[in-house]
Amino acid sequence: MTEHIIEEAPNKPGRKAMSPLLKFALELGPLLVFFFANARADDLVSAFPALQQLGGPLFVATGLFMAATVIALTVSWAMTRSLPIMPLVSGFFVVVFGALTLWLQDETFIKMKPTIVNLLFAAVLLGGLCFGKSLLGYVFDQAFRLDDEGWRKLTLRWGLFFIFLAILNEGVWRGANYWYGIDAHSPKELKETADFVWTNFKVWGTMPITVAFMLTQLPLIKRHSIEPIGLKKE
Known part of the structure; x- marks a missing residue:
């Protein structure tokens, strides 16, 4: 049987599923590494001196x-x-x-990455809806199954939520730079403080907001859930 490099369509027969918890861990793991490395960069550099070549804490975390x-x-x-x-x-x-x-030693690029990715996800999800495709099913179909109307509604809401996250990310990192008066001549310690504010938001701000948003979608998911095969309605 031919293997597919990209995951197959939601609920397609024969699709090899991964445990939702493992899938979540693989997606969240790199983000936790990023936070830990930024917070403990000095300890990591002491243990692995080669990391010093990357630059300050945010650059070590980025690598x-x-x-x-x-x-x-x-x-x-x-x-x-x-x-x-x-x-x-x-x-x-x-x-x-x-x-x-890392190449330009400019943290602006990694800070703008969430903005661009969130806008891209929004464009993909909302653009897919314009062509009658509910692409969010590729992400969540292993966790639950919805009817077509449910996937359309959930895809629309997530598309708008990604736009919100993009705007929020820009507001936080630019706001932190403005608050601390960061410019090309700012001392290293002040830049690292602003970086730390944004890094904390990226992990401890974005994730709780995302989880809270997901919880607000539970009524919609319940209304449009498809009964799993082999289970009987009570």
């Missing part, structure tokens, strides 16, 4: 973020012989913007 993203995609491929669409797209931008960040 490890890139490595963790590639590892997560590799594990996903090894287990399912396919690559999940959303993490693949995000991973591409992590590598590209991460490389620019």
Whole structure:
């Protein structure tokens, strides 16, 4: 049987599924690596002096973020012989913007990556709806199954939510730079403080907001859920 590099359509017969918890761990893992590396960059550099060549804490975190993203995609491929669409797209931008960040020693690129990725996801989801395709099913079909109307509504809501996240990301990193008066002549310590504010938001702000949004979608999911095969209605 021919293997598909990109994950197959939602609910397609014979599609090899991955545990939702494992899938979530592979997608969240690189982000936690990014936060930990930024917070403990000095300890990591002491243990692995080669990391000092990357630059300050945010640059060390960026390098490890890139490595963790590639590892997560590799594990996903090894287990399912396919690559999940959303993490693949995000991973591409992590590598590209991460490389620019390290090469030019300019943290702007890695800070703008979430903005661009979120806008891209919004464009893909909302654009897909224009052509009658509810692409969100590729992401969540292993966690639950919905009818066509449910996938359309959920895809629309997520598309708008990604636009919100893009605007929020820009507001936080630019706002932190403005608050601390960051410019080309700012001392290194002040830049690292602004970087730390944004990094904390990226992990401890974005994730809770996303989880809260997901919880608000539970009524819609319940209304449009398709009964799993083999289960009887009570």
